Structure formats: structure tokens, C-alpha cells
Amino acid sequence: MIIEKLTEKIPWLKTKDTLSIPNDLExxxxxxxxxxxxxxxxxxxxxxxxxxxxxxxxxxxxxxxxxxxxxxxxxxxxxxxxxxxxxxxxxxxxxxxxxxxxxxxxxxxxxxxxxxxxxxxxxxxxxxxxxxxxxxxxxxxxxxxxxxxxxxxxxxxxxxxxxxxxxxxxxxxxxxxxxxxxxxxxxxxxxSSMRDPLVSGGQSAQxxxxxxxxxxxxxxxxxxxxxxxxxxxxxxxxxxxxxxxxGILEDTSVYASRQLGTRAASFGISLPAILTGGLAENASQSYGTNHSTGLTQGEAVTEGVANSEGQAHTVGHASTRGWAHTVGISETDTVGSSSTDGTAVSHGTSHTEGTAVTNGTSHTDSSGVASSHIDSSSYGVNAGLGGSIAPAGVGLSANVGGNANWGTADGIVNSSGSSDTSMHSVTQSQSDTVSQSNTQSHSDTDSQSHSTTRSEAWTTSGAETDSVADTTSTSTTQSHADTKSTARSESDGVGLGQSIGRGISAGMSVGVAPSFSLSNGYQWQDDPYILLTDxxxxxxxxxxxxxxxxxxxxxxxxxxxxxxxxxxxxxxxxxxxxxxxxxxxxxxxxxxxxxxxxxxxxxxxxxxxxxxxxxxxxxxxxxxxxxxxxxxxxxxxxAPGMFEQGSALTTQEETPAFAFYPDMPGNVTLARQWSSETGLLTDTFLKLSPDRHFHTAFVGDTGFGKSIAAERLAYESTRFWHYRTIVLDFGQGWRKAMNWPGVSPKNSEDSLNHVDILQLYPGSPRPLRWNILQVPKRIEPGRYRSMVAELFANAGRMGARQLGFMRRALTELYFEAGVLTGDPKLQNGPLGHLQNEQEVQLIQNERQNSAVDLDHLHVGTLLESLSPAELQALAVFRSRKMDVSKWVDRLRTYKEKLERDQVSRTSLEGVLLRLEQFSEGHMARQYGASASGIGVEDLGLMGCPENPWGITIIEGGAEMDEYSKAALLSLLASILYSDAVARRREMLDGKHFPPMQIFFEEANKVLTGVSGGAASDQGSGESGNPVSHLFQTMWRDGRKYNIFLHLMAQTVSELPSGILSSCANVFVFQTKDPKDRDLILPHLGRSEKGLVNTEYKRYLARIPRTYAITKLGYSDDVHWLEPVLVRPMIIRCNEPSDLEITQELGVVSLERTASDILASMPSSNAWHRCHSKAI
Structure with a gap:
């Protein structure tokens, strides 16, 4: 029964017929x-x-x-x-x-x-x-x-x-x-602790x-x-x-009103009657006259003087910077000046007079008569009866009433009126106006602008504008006005009125009101309507x-x-x-x-x-x-469904928050910034300015983009800052630098070549023809001897015994060849004087450059009389005859003389195992004595001699073993660094040398060496490796000499301590080794311990390929020191083949002259025979 009633009251619960199917879509x-x-x-x-x-x-x-x-x-x-x-x-x-x-x-x-x-x-x-x-x-x-x-x-x-x-x-x-x-x-x-905000009841409501x-x-x-x-x-x-x-509100109110109600009944009757009466009469008469006269006179005098002066001084400065992808260079200087003087004088006089006379007359007569008559009557009867019955008693009431009314009224009104009006008005006016205006203006404008634009693919432009304006103005205005006016008016009026009225009214009322009432009531409620209302x-x-x-x-x-x-x-x-x-x-x-x-x-x-x-x-x-x-x-x-079995990835945590710098200063563009808010790669660039350039570390697992970021930095800084860049490429992945825009003769600014590629491996088309035992121009012979021995020992992770053999053999060879020119023992021996005319000519040439007297130079001149620079030049000249094969032969002699010392023989076997390859085949010709060898200290200096710059790629190649590449590249880096330090002193004398930067591919192997050789004599760890401290000095002090060292490494934990902390700038790619991540996080300013910043540590293991966390940490403003997630911009160009390299840069020959061959032959002098027995 309830369901039926509810169905009747709720329409959508009624049984419905099957819905029709419309033809609504084709x-x-x-x-x-x-x-x-x-x-x-x-x-x-x-x-x-x-x-x-x-x-x-x-x-x-x-x-x-x-x-x-x-x-x-x-x-x-x-x-x-x-x-x-x-x-x-x-x-x-x-x-x-x-x-x-x-x-x-x-x-x-x-x-x-x-x-x-x-x-x-x-x-x-x-x-x-x-x-x-x-x-x-x-x-x-x-x-x-x-x-x-x-x-x-x-x-x-x-x-x-x-x-x-x-x-x-x-x-x-x-x-x-x-x-x-x-x-x-x-x-x-x-x-389960989170409750539904829609629930207002208990926890069991949903x-x-x-x-x-x-x-x-x-x-x-x-x-x-x-x-x-x-x-x-x-x-x-x-x-x-x-x-x-x-509509729903109206329907709801209807249903809500039917939830509760009361039932009742009542009856009543009444009969009233009223009688009234009245009589009234009235009469009135009026007469009036009016006369008025008015006179108005006015006079006004107005004088005005206005004086205005103005002066304005404006100073403006505008600075504009922009970036565009164009090719071109322009420089513009503009100076402008303008001066304007102006004077204006204006005089004016005006005189006006006027007179107006107005006369007017009017006469009005009026009269009226009105009469009225009213009759009225009314009658009424009322009666009432009522009763009530209640549980407490019974009540009865009755009433009867009646009324009758009648009345009559008569009225008469008479009225008449007369009015006469006359007007006379006279108006006079006079106005005198005198005006004068003086205006003076003066304007001085000075402007100066300087614009320098340099653009080739990526261009930074700046414009500075200064302007000054002075303006002076004066204005004077005078005015005078006289005004007079007169007005006269007169009016007369007469009025007459009369009214008579009479009224009679009468009435009667009679009433009787009996009353009787009976009532019964109760309250009800309807639950179906209550439910419907809800x-x-x-x-x-x-x-x-x-x-x-x-x-x-x-x-x-x-x-x-x-x-x-x-x-x-x-x-x-x-x-x-x-x-x-x-x-x-x-x-x-x-x-x-x-x-x-x-x-x-x-x-x-x-x-x-x-x-x-x-x-x-x-x-x-x-x-x-x-x-x-x-x-x-x-x-x-x-709402997105958190369901993993599908195309949507829902189990990966979000990328941690990284900084986003939309307005980074600098004209070197390195990468595009990634937004952690939108999860998208943006077109906002990561830029670098020279004042924030520092040693940079590119670290991460192999194949994730370290070389892409390093190539970008090398290219941008070389091209736009004209740096001297040396790349120590452990493989051959940098050769596409030959096709970089803006560095080859085809597209460089000065149409000169600023790129070179030289190769270390034997049989290469452009071999680096370098006598590794020849003393560099700016390194003292004794220091270079120790450097060669230590770096060759470090490259193979040799021990102190092996280092001692190598250093002793090299000392003997240098002494025999007279290379140690500053050694007192040598100066007191048979090579302690100039040996031939070639050496005399060499010293004369050195003195010509320094403007020193040349007269007393001759064969036999003692070395102790020469200056340090002359001794250095002589050491370089004499070391040209040095050959690595002699070094190997001397070590073999040591081994032959140590038949009973098995430990020393084992150590020497490890040394010879590594060095013998330098005295054989192509490598003997490439790294032995040669008159056509190059000075590696001049690598990267190309183009105009007054402003040399460029990039040189040293390819290690896959054909060469790792020890040879590590030894040669570490020695090359040390020579370049030491030479650049000496050049810094020469710059104080007015010479120009560009800042130098060295890129270390596979820095772990170059800095710490490679495994192999005699295990019994290898150093264990850094404690036995003094060369690591040498590289620490390079990274610690290089900035002072405008030397920037950039490393690319896969395993940060294997780098010598202090190297990574010396790199203020860092690009971190995906790194999964726990020890490496613990070293990287402090560098990024994040904690490597505890429960905080753990999301950054986890993210290091899942950084996408070609993305990197970058921190440019060399700044005096903490605002710029937060890490940024970026994607380095790849330089898209073709990688040249060997044939294309030789066609573009030429072929380097390894053919040796007769003097080269004689220089590489073993020495048989008496000194060697005498001292070989003492070993």
C-alpha cells in the first residue's frame, strides 16, 4: 500500500512503456x-x-x-x-x-x-x-x-x-x-585514516x-x-x-507543505444597524488688489593677471639585450645633439557696449458660477448565532442588529476676477578686455648610442642609450572687463470672489449580534511526502x-x-x-x-x-x-585511474623540484631547461657568461650524453669567447668538430682555420709527430725529466721502484746529451760549453730577441755564462736528438745487469712491457727523434698571430692500447698546463695569449692510470700515487692562470680526491653506483645521508638519456646556485671520415731524415760503458 502511494506521488517510479528510437543521427x-x-x-x-x-x-x-x-x-x-x-x-x-x-x-x-x-x-x-x-x-x-x-x-x-x-x-x-x-x-x-569530506556522519556512513x-x-x-x-x-x-x-524549489515547497497539517470546523452569524443625521450651511465673499514696482541696477569690474613658468629636466637610460639566430656582425656608434630656442609674444584688446529696453502690458478678467445637489440613503440588518462544545464545557451566543441612513446636500459658488499688469525694463552693458601673453622655450637634447652585434647562429646584441632634455617655458596673461546693467518692472492686479453652500444629512443604525461556535482539531503527518521532500x-x-x-x-x-x-x-x-x-x-x-x-x-x-x-x-x-x-x-x-596494467605509467615517483632560470645572463648557450612544474622541456636556455666559467665536471654512466654537453661548451666558448681549446679524446668521438660552424676556413669570422685534428694511434692519417723526450720551450729540463717519468709510471699504476728505474735512465740520457744545461756537473764536464756553430747561432738568435751583446759568443763559450732563457733554449735544441728507443735500451741494460735481483728484474719487465711499444714500428717514428716534430705547447693557437684561438682534437683511437693513450694524454696535459702558467708571466710583459681549456675524455684513466703490468710492484691506492697530487694542483690553481680543466668521467669515486670539489660547474647524467651518488649529492647542495633529499638520490639512477642535472656554482649571488634539470643542445653536423679530414687539413708524413735515424741509434760513448757496470 505504501509503495503504491509513493509511486503515485513520485512520477519517475511509475511503470513506463518501452522508449521509442528516434531517427536522430546519420x-x-x-x-x-x-x-x-x-x-x-x-x-x-x-x-x-x-x-x-x-x-x-x-x-x-x-x-x-x-x-x-x-x-x-x-x-x-x-x-x-x-x-x-x-x-x-x-x-x-x-x-x-x-x-x-x-x-x-x-x-x-x-x-x-x-x-x-x-x-x-x-x-x-x-x-x-x-x-x-x-x-x-x-x-x-x-x-x-x-x-x-x-x-x-x-x-x-x-x-x-x-x-x-x-x-x-x-x-x-x-x-x-x-x-x-x-x-x-x-x-x-x-x-584508511583519511575520511571522505562529503561524509557528515560517523565513520560507518560510507x-x-x-x-x-x-x-x-x-x-x-x-x-x-x-x-x-x-x-x-x-x-x-x-x-x-x-x-x-x-522549478524544483517550487515543487519541493509544495511537497514540504504537505508533510504536516491540522483539521478544524466553525460557524457564526451577525446583524448590525446604525442611524446618523446632520445639517450644514455656509457662505463666503472676497475682494483683493495688488500693485508692485521693481528696479534693478548692477555693475561689475573684473581684472585678471596670470603668470606661468615651467621647467623640466629629463634624463633617460635604456638597455636592451636580445638573442637571435642569425649570421652577421656589425658595430655602430652614433652621437647626436640638438638645441632649440623659441620666443612668442601676443597682445590683444577688446571693447564691447550694449543697451536693451523692454516694455510690456497685460489685462485679465475672469468669472464663474457652480451649483450642486446630493441625496443619499442606506439601510442594513444583521443577525448572528454561534455555539461551542468542548470537553471542558458548552457555550452559546446570539446577536441582532439593524441600521438606516439618509441625507441631502445643495451648494452654489459664484466667482469673478480682474488683473492689470505692466512692465518696463532697461539694460546697459559695457566690457573692456586687455590680454598679453609672453612665451619662451628652450630645449637641449644630447643623445649617444653604442651598439655592438655579433651573431652567427646564436647572437647576443646590446644597445645602450642615454638622453638628456631641458625645457623652460614662461607665459603671462592680463585681462580687464567692465559690466553695467539696469532693469525696471511694474505690475497691478485686482481680484473678486463669492461662494454660498448648504448641506443636510440624516441616518440611523440598529444591531443585534448573537453568536454560537463548535470546533474539533488534530495534527497529522504524511511519511511518503516526507521521503519525497528529502x-x-x-x-x-x-x-x-x-x-x-x-x-x-x-x-x-x-x-x-x-x-x-x-x-x-x-x-x-x-x-x-x-x-x-x-x-x-x-x-x-x-x-x-x-x-x-x-x-x-x-x-x-x-x-x-x-x-x-x-x-x-x-x-x-x-x-x-x-x-x-x-x-x-x-x-x-x-579522474585518472591509478592502474598500472596499461599504457599509463603510475608507479614512478615524480621528478624532484629543480630551479628554473628564465633570464640567465651570458652569450654562451649550453642547454634547454626542463620545467618540473609542467614536466616538459622548454625553450628557455641555460646560458653561461665568462665570469661564471670554471672547471666543469661531466659525470655519468656511459652513453647518457656527457660528450654532447662537453662538445657544446667547447664549441660555444671557443667560437664566441675565442678560447684556446684542447680536447684529449680517448677514442675518436670529437672529430666532427671539423664541421662545426664558425671555426673552419669556410665559415669562420676571419676566413682562417681554427680547428685541427691530430691522432695518437699508429698508422693514423694525421699523426701527432711529437718527440716525447724533447724538452718543451717553457719547462726546465730537470722538471720535465721528472714529469715524464712520473706520468709514465702513473699511467701504468707502477710503484716507486719502477719509477726510480725510469727516472734514473732518463737522467743519464739527458746528462749524456747535455740537456741538463743548468746542472753544475754538466757545466763542469765536456758538454759544459757551446759545442758547434749551430749552438752558437741558436744563442745569438735568442739574444737578438732580447737585445743583448752578441760579440763574445763563440764555440767553447761556457754554459755558466748564459742566461736561464739561453740555457733553456739550448736544452730544447740538444733534446731534439733524444729518442724513446734510447730510453728503452738503457732500461734493458739495467735488466741485464740485475740477474740476481729477481724483484728488480720483475719491476723492469713491467716497465719494458709498457715502454717497448714506443720504440717499435710506427710509434718509434711518431714519438722518436725528428727534425719535423711539432711543439705541443703551441697546440690550439691558430688563425691570426695577434689574436690566436682555436680547437685541437687529439684522438687516441681504438687501435692503441689504454696505457699508451693514458701516458701520452696525461703528459700532454701537464705540458700544456705548465706552459700556460709560464705564458701567464709573459702576458704581464704585454704579450697576448687566450685563456686555455682542456677537456679530458675518460678522465679516470688519464688521471689515475690503467691496470696491468707487474702486480707485485703496483701502487695501491692514492697513498702511493704522488701524481694524483700533481693533478690536484692543476685543478686547484688553474683558474689563477686562465686555465680551465673539464673532465668527463663515468666513476666519480675513482677520481683523485679534491678533483670533483674543485669543479664549481657540474653536469650530472644518470649515475647508478651508490658511492658515486653519495659524492654527487653534496656537490648539488643536497644531503647524502638521513631521510631528507632521498628523492634526489633515487632520481640520479633514473635520469633520462641526454638529460642532466646542472649546477653552475661559480657566482657571488646565491640566487644562481640551485641545480637545474636540462637537456644539452647537440651540435648537429656530420662526422668526417679519415679521407675528408686529410682533404681538409692535409696529410702528416712520418718519413725520417738521416739525422733522425742517427739520433735514434744507441749511444756507445765511454761514459755509458763506464757507468753501466755500476748498476
Missing amino acids: VEATELHFNEHNELDYLLFRVIEREGNREYQGYRVVRLLQLRYISLEARRDAGLLQKMRTVLRGLYGAQVDLVYLAAGVFKNPNIGIVQCYGVTTFSPKKEEAIQRSLRDLFALRAGLVGAYRQIRLESLSTEVARWLARSLEQMPFAIVAVGHPDPRENARGGD QFSIQQNELLFRGMSSLEEEFLLMLLTSHVRLEDITRMLA IMRVQRKLLDIASREGAFYTDLYALARSEQGVQALMGLIPEAFHGTEDVVAGVQTRELSEPEQAYIGLHARAFTPSTRIETIPEAMSGYADSTLLTMLQVSAYT
């Missing part, structure tokens, strides 16, 4: 368009839509983006739905219709769950629909990226797009879901799982039943929502929210390939979205007949909402397959 054509990356751009449908007896022909365009990544933190975010609510609120404001797809793709291909967000637009014009959809997609992407930090959305691949198109055509089973979902605003990660669409995804994935869930939203205007709210008020609440933030008509379709799949969807959709909090009708799935399935399938294929009308009065919506949902309710369907 799809004439379908197109899939793909972009240049072979990704789905948009779907285009040419359709005819019908609704409300109207037909719409046009194009519907759908654009989709699939969810590829959302951070792990979203699982713990209780505001996941609220963020989606803000996105929907923004889309509503932009009038965008959202499309949400969730697809289960388990066969051909097997991807899993694919979540897509998109937009749909309709327009009669094709191009307009395409453009509008693109604008709407931008709004959708911006909203999602703004709400969900670092979310990643991508276009659909061809594979997924084809599956989607095929599934829309082939999935035969369809259902519709209607009703209000219950948003569950809990953290998806299972934090006993549901905290996940929603994840339940649906998990259930269908376990069955591997392919499905497609489609949600279409249609924008509803606020005016329509407001009208719905007004439902209506929930509906009103939802409409009230919608009226403030908007709402969407929402169609939710679900398609499946099999009956089992559609049956699973019918159970999983209510399980995931049904609830009881703030819903009118919970989510329920509607089973469809075959014609209805075909109807819904057609609309799903065209992404078009259904227009079936459900004729139910007083319902919330008139559409059968649509539900009006608030933003939060739509969010329950469309």
Missing part, C-alpha cells in the same frame, strides 16, 4: 587523420543530426590524447577528484565538451588499459570544426597539466587508433549507465572501497575481456540550470551546486565484444560508481534491446550524445540516456 562519412609523426591527429565525421523537429548538417571532429604518465604521488593524493573537478570547471567556462575513453586492449595488440581524454566539436563548416577542436584540445591539455603535476599526455599511436576504430565498428554489445555516481574522495593508495574506476579496470583485465567505456559531456547553460532550480531537497542541493559552478549532461556508454564482457560491465559499473552520499538515483546500468544497442552503437561511433526523450513529468532530465551531473560527479568517472 553518419555519411568517417575519416581518420594522422600527423607527420604517424600519430592520430583527429577523427572527422560528416553527420546529419536531428532534434526538436530541426535538422543540423555539418562535421563533428574528435581529438584524443592518451594518458601516458601520472606520478606515484597521485595514489596518496586525497584531492585527486577535486583536481579533476577544477579541470572540468575550467572546461565548462571555456565551453568545451569533454570526451573520456577507457579501453581494455588485450588482443592484437595486448596493451592493457588505455585511458584517453579528448574533445568533440560540431560545426556546419569543416575547417571551422577542425580549428575549434584544436583550440578546445589546448584548453583540455592546459587544464590537466595545470591540475596534475608532470602528467604526460600523448597522441594515440597508429596501432591504438586502428584498434579504436575497429572496436567501434565491431563491438556488438552495448549498455547505458544512468544515475548519479558517488565520488569517493579518498587517497587511492589505501590510507563503507565503500576508496578506488572507483580502478575496480572496473581490474575486473575486466582479470577476464581479458576487451571493452570500451565512453563518456560524452554536453555543456548546459547556467540559465537553464537556474530555471531547473527554480529526495527533492537532495536534487535541489545538486542543482544549487550546479547553478554556481556549472554542470554537464553526461552520456555513459559501455561496449563489449562478448556477452560475458557486457555482463561483467553491468556488474562492475555499479560496483565502482554506485553510492548513497548526495545522490538522487544511484548509478545503474540499463540493458538494451537489439534495436537500442544498434542505436547506442551508432552514437558511440560518431561520439554523439543520444537524444531519446523520456516523457516523465517533474524529472530532472528529459533525456533517457543522459544524466545531469555536477563537476564532482563527472570527476568520479573521469
Whole structure:
């Protein structure tokens, strides 16, 4: 009985007939368009839509983006739905219709769950629909990226797009879901301590799982039943929502008024009567006369003087900087000056006189007569009877009354009047005006501008403008005015009036009022109406929210390939979205007949909402397959599902926060900055200025982009700052520098060559012809002897015994050749004087450069009489005959003499094992005595002698063993460093040398050596390796001498201590070794211990390839010292072959002269024979 009454009062519970299927959609054509990356751009449908007896022909365009990544933190975010609510609120404001797809793709291909967000637009014009959809997609992407930090959305691949198109055509089973979902605003990660903010009661008010669409995804994935869930939203205007709210309020008030009531009955009667009477007469007469005269005179005198002076002084300064990708160079200086003087004088005089006379006369007569007569009468009778019966007693009352009224009135009024008026007015005026204006102006303007623009591919331009303006003005104004006026007026008036009135009135009233009343009352309530009112008020609440933030008509379709799949969807959709909090009708799935399935399938294929009308009065919506949902309710369907088995990555934590500098100073561009807010790579550049340039470390695992970042720094600083750059390439990955723009003769600024490539490995097309035992120009012979021995020992990680043998042999060879020119023993021996004319000429040439007397020089001149510079020049000359084969032969002699000392023989075998290759084959010719060898201390100095700069690549190559490359490259770096230190002193005398920078590829091997050799005599660790301290000195003091050292290393923990801390600038690529990460984090300003900053430590192990954490730490402003996540900019150019290198730079020959051969032959002098026995 209650159900029947409730059904009568709630219309939407009544049994309804089957809904009709309208012919509201025709799809004439379908197109899939793909972009240049072979990704789905948009779907285009040419359709005819019908609704409300109207037909719409046009194009519907759908654009989709699939969810590829959302951070792990979203699982713990209780505001996941609220963020989606803000996105929907923004889309509503932009009038965008959202499309949400969730697809289960388990066969051909097997991807899993694919979540897509998109937009749909309709327009009669094709191009307009395409453009509008693109604008709407931008709004959708911006909203999602703004709400969900670092979310990643991508276009659909061809594979997924084809599956989607095929599934829309082939999935035969369809259902519709209607009703209000219950948003569950809990953290998806299972934090039971967080409560739903919609719940106002106890904790048991909402006993549901905290996940929603994840339940649906998990259930269908376990069955591997392919499905497609489609949600279409249609924008509803606020005016329509407001009208719905007004209607629901009216209906709610009606139902609410019927919840409680009172029943009662009463009866009464009355009869009143009243009698009145009255008589009145009146008469009046009046007479009046009026006369008036007026005279007005006025006189005004006005004088005015105004004096205005003005002066303005303006000083302006403007600074403009810009960046452009152009080629060109220009320099402009402009000086301008202007001066303006002006004087203006103005005089004026005006005299005006005027007279006006006005006369007027008027006469008026008036008279009137009025009469009236009134008769009135009224009669009335009333009676009443009443009674009351109550449990406490009985009451009875009665009354009778009557009245009668009558009356009459007569009135007569007579009136007459006469009026005479005359007027006379005389007005006189006079005005005198005198004006004078003096204006003087003076303006001085000085301007000066200087503009220097240097651009080739990347250009920095600056403009400085100074301006001064002085303005002086004076203005004087005088005025005089005299005004006189006279006015006269006269008026006369006469009035006469008379009135007579008479009135008579009479009346009577009589009343009797008996009364009797009887009443009975009680209160009732109607529970069906109470329930109905509660439902209506929930509906009103939802409409009230919608009226403030908007709402969407929402169609939710679900398609499946099999009956089992559609049956699973019918159970999983209510399980995931049904609830009881703030819903009118919970989510329920509607089973469809075959014609209805075909109807819904057609609309799903065209992404078009259904227009079936459900004729139910007083319902919330008139559409059968649509539900009006608030933003939060739509969010329950469309919030990103934290489900990992699919195309979206949901288990990776977000990238830690890094700094973002949009206005970095500098004209060297190194990389593009990555935004941790949007998760996107931006076009904001990481720039470097000379004052922030310092030693730089490029560290990370192999193959992640260290060389890309180093190449960029080398290229930019060499080209734009004109640095001298030496690259010690352990392999041969830097040779494409020959094709860098702006350094070769084809495209450099001065049309000169500023790039060179030399190779260490034997048989190379451009070998580095270098006698490694020849003393450099600016290094003292004894120091160089120790340097060669120590670095060759360090390259093989040899011990102190091996180092001693190598140093002793080299000392003997240098002494025998007279190279140690500053040694007193040598100066007192047979080589202690100039030996021949060549040496005399050498010293004469040295003295010519220093303007010293040349007369007393001759063969036999004692060395002790020569200056240090002359002794150095002689040592360089004599060391040209030194050959590494002699060094090896001397060590072999040591070994032969130590037959009984097995430990020493083992040590010497380890030394010979490494050094013998330098005295054999091509390497003997390349690194032995040669008159055509080059001085390595001049590498990188190319172009104009007054301003030399350039880049030299030293290739180690794969054909050479690691020991040889480590020894030669470390020796080369030490020579260059020591030479640059000496050049620094020469710069104080006025010479010009550019700053030098050295890039160390495989710095671990160059600085610490490589393993191998006699294990019994190898040093263990740094304690036995004094050369590491040599490199520490280079890194610690290099900045003082304009020397910058840049290392590229894979294992930071194997670098000598202090090297990394001396690098103020660092590029950190992916690094997985725990020890390396512990060393890197303090360098970035993050803690390597404890529970803080652990996200940075984990991120070091998953930095994407070619991305790096960069810190430019050399600044006096702490603002610039935060690390930045960047992607170094690759220099895109071809890598030249050996043939192209020789064609561009030429061939280097290793052919030796007779003197070279004689110099490399073993020495047989008596000194050697005498001392060989003593070993």
C-alpha cells in the first residue's frame, strides 16, 4: 500500500512503456587523420543530426590524447577528484565538451588499459570544426597539466587508433549507465585514516572501497575481456540550470507543505444597524488688489593677471639585450645633439557696449458660477448565532442588529476676477578686455648610442642609450572687463470672489449580534511526502551546486565484444560508481534491446550524445540516456585511474623540484631547461657568461650524453669567447668538430682555420709527430725529466721502484746529451760549453730577441755564462736528438745487469712491457727523434698571430692500447698546463695569449692510470700515487692562470680526491653506483645521508638519456646556485671520415731524415760503458 502511494506521488517510479528510437543521427562519412609523426591527429565525421523537429548538417571532429604518465604521488593524493573537478570547471567556462575513453586492449595488440581524454566539436563548416577542436584540445591539455603535476599526455599511436576504430565498428554489445555516481574522495593508495569530506556522519556512513574506476579496470583485465567505456559531456547553460532550480524549489515547497497539517470546523452569524443625521450651511465673499514696482541696477569690474613658468629636466637610460639566430656582425656608434630656442609674444584688446529696453502690458478678467445637489440613503440588518462544545464545557451566543441612513446636500459658488499688469525694463552693458601673453622655450637634447652585434647562429646584441632634455617655458596673461546693467518692472492686479453652500444629512443604525461556535482539531503527518521532500531537497542541493559552478549532461556508454564482457560491465559499473552520499538515483546500468544497442552503437561511433526523450513529468532530465551531473560527479568517472596494467605509467615517483632560470645572463648557450612544474622541456636556455666559467665536471654512466654537453661548451666558448681549446679524446668521438660552424676556413669570422685534428694511434692519417723526450720551450729540463717519468709510471699504476728505474735512465740520457744545461756537473764536464756553430747561432738568435751583446759568443763559450732563457733554449735544441728507443735500451741494460735481483728484474719487465711499444714500428717514428716534430705547447693557437684561438682534437683511437693513450694524454696535459702558467708571466710583459681549456675524455684513466703490468710492484691506492697530487694542483690553481680543466668521467669515486670539489660547474647524467651518488649529492647542495633529499638520490639512477642535472656554482649571488634539470643542445653536423679530414687539413708524413735515424741509434760513448757496470 505504501509503495503504491509513493509511486503515485513520485512520477519517475511509475511503470513506463518501452522508449521509442528516434531517427536522430546519420553518419555519411568517417575519416581518420594522422600527423607527420604517424600519430592520430583527429577523427572527422560528416553527420546529419536531428532534434526538436530541426535538422543540423555539418562535421563533428574528435581529438584524443592518451594518458601516458601520472606520478606515484597521485595514489596518496586525497584531492585527486577535486583536481579533476577544477579541470572540468575550467572546461565548462571555456565551453568545451569533454570526451573520456577507457579501453581494455588485450588482443592484437595486448596493451592493457588505455585511458584517453579528448574533445568533440560540431560545426556546419569543416575547417571551422577542425580549428575549434584544436583550440578546445589546448584548453583540455592546459587544464590537466595545470591540475596534475608532470602528467604526460600523448597522441594515440597508429596501432591504438586502428584498434579504436575497429572496436567501434565491431563491438556488438552495448549498455547505458544512468544515475548519479558517488565520488569517493579518498587517497587511492589505501590510507584508511583519511575520511571522505562529503561524509557528515560517523565513520560507518560510507563503507565503500576508496578506488572507483580502478575496480572496473581490474575486473575486466582479470577476464581479458576487451571493452570500451565512453563518456560524452554536453555543456548546459547556467540559465537553464537556474530555471531547473527554480522549478524544483517550487515543487519541493509544495511537497514540504504537505508533510504536516491540522483539521478544524466553525460557524457564526451577525446583524448590525446604525442611524446618523446632520445639517450644514455656509457662505463666503472676497475682494483683493495688488500693485508692485521693481528696479534693478548692477555693475561689475573684473581684472585678471596670470603668470606661468615651467621647467623640466629629463634624463633617460635604456638597455636592451636580445638573442637571435642569425649570421652577421656589425658595430655602430652614433652621437647626436640638438638645441632649440623659441620666443612668442601676443597682445590683444577688446571693447564691447550694449543697451536693451523692454516694455510690456497685460489685462485679465475672469468669472464663474457652480451649483450642486446630493441625496443619499442606506439601510442594513444583521443577525448572528454561534455555539461551542468542548470537553471542558458548552457555550452559546446570539446577536441582532439593524441600521438606516439618509441625507441631502445643495451648494452654489459664484466667482469673478480682474488683473492689470505692466512692465518696463532697461539694460546697459559695457566690457573692456586687455590680454598679453609672453612665451619662451628652450630645449637641449644630447643623445649617444653604442651598439655592438655579433651573431652567427646564436647572437647576443646590446644597445645602450642615454638622453638628456631641458625645457623652460614662461607665459603671462592680463585681462580687464567692465559690466553695467539696469532693469525696471511694474505690475497691478485686482481680484473678486463669492461662494454660498448648504448641506443636510440624516441616518440611523440598529444591531443585534448573537453568536454560537463548535470546533474539533488534530495534527497529522504524511511519511511518503516526507521521503519525497528529502529526495527533492537532495536534487535541489545538486542543482544549487550546479547553478554556481556549472554542470554537464553526461552520456555513459559501455561496449563489449562478448556477452560475458557486457555482463561483467553491468556488474562492475555499479560496483565502482554506485553510492548513497548526495545522490538522487544511484548509478545503474540499463540493458538494451537489439534495436537500442544498434542505436547506442551508432552514437558511440560518431561520439554523439543520444537524444531519446523520456516523457516523465517533474524529472530532472528529459533525456533517457543522459544524466545531469555536477563537476564532482563527472570527476568520479573521469579522474585518472591509478592502474598500472596499461599504457599509463603510475608507479614512478615524480621528478624532484629543480630551479628554473628564465633570464640567465651570458652569450654562451649550453642547454634547454626542463620545467618540473609542467614536466616538459622548454625553450628557455641555460646560458653561461665568462665570469661564471670554471672547471666543469661531466659525470655519468656511459652513453647518457656527457660528450654532447662537453662538445657544446667547447664549441660555444671557443667560437664566441675565442678560447684556446684542447680536447684529449680517448677514442675518436670529437672529430666532427671539423664541421662545426664558425671555426673552419669556410665559415669562420676571419676566413682562417681554427680547428685541427691530430691522432695518437699508429698508422693514423694525421699523426701527432711529437718527440716525447724533447724538452718543451717553457719547462726546465730537470722538471720535465721528472714529469715524464712520473706520468709514465702513473699511467701504468707502477710503484716507486719502477719509477726510480725510469727516472734514473732518463737522467743519464739527458746528462749524456747535455740537456741538463743548468746542472753544475754538466757545466763542469765536456758538454759544459757551446759545442758547434749551430749552438752558437741558436744563442745569438735568442739574444737578438732580447737585445743583448752578441760579440763574445763563440764555440767553447761556457754554459755558466748564459742566461736561464739561453740555457733553456739550448736544452730544447740538444733534446731534439733524444729518442724513446734510447730510453728503452738503457732500461734493458739495467735488466741485464740485475740477474740476481729477481724483484728488480720483475719491476723492469713491467716497465719494458709498457715502454717497448714506443720504440717499435710506427710509434718509434711518431714519438722518436725528428727534425719535423711539432711543439705541443703551441697546440690550439691558430688563425691570426695577434689574436690566436682555436680547437685541437687529439684522438687516441681504438687501435692503441689504454696505457699508451693514458701516458701520452696525461703528459700532454701537464705540458700544456705548465706552459700556460709560464705564458701567464709573459702576458704581464704585454704579450697576448687566450685563456686555455682542456677537456679530458675518460678522465679516470688519464688521471689515475690503467691496470696491468707487474702486480707485485703496483701502487695501491692514492697513498702511493704522488701524481694524483700533481693533478690536484692543476685543478686547484688553474683558474689563477686562465686555465680551465673539464673532465668527463663515468666513476666519480675513482677520481683523485679534491678533483670533483674543485669543479664549481657540474653536469650530472644518470649515475647508478651508490658511492658515486653519495659524492654527487653534496656537490648539488643536497644531503647524502638521513631521510631528507632521498628523492634526489633515487632520481640520479633514473635520469633520462641526454638529460642532466646542472649546477653552475661559480657566482657571488646565491640566487644562481640551485641545480637545474636540462637537456644539452647537440651540435648537429656530420662526422668526417679519415679521407675528408686529410682533404681538409692535409696529410702528416712520418718519413725520417738521416739525422733522425742517427739520433735514434744507441749511444756507445765511454761514459755509458763506464757507468753501466755500476748498476
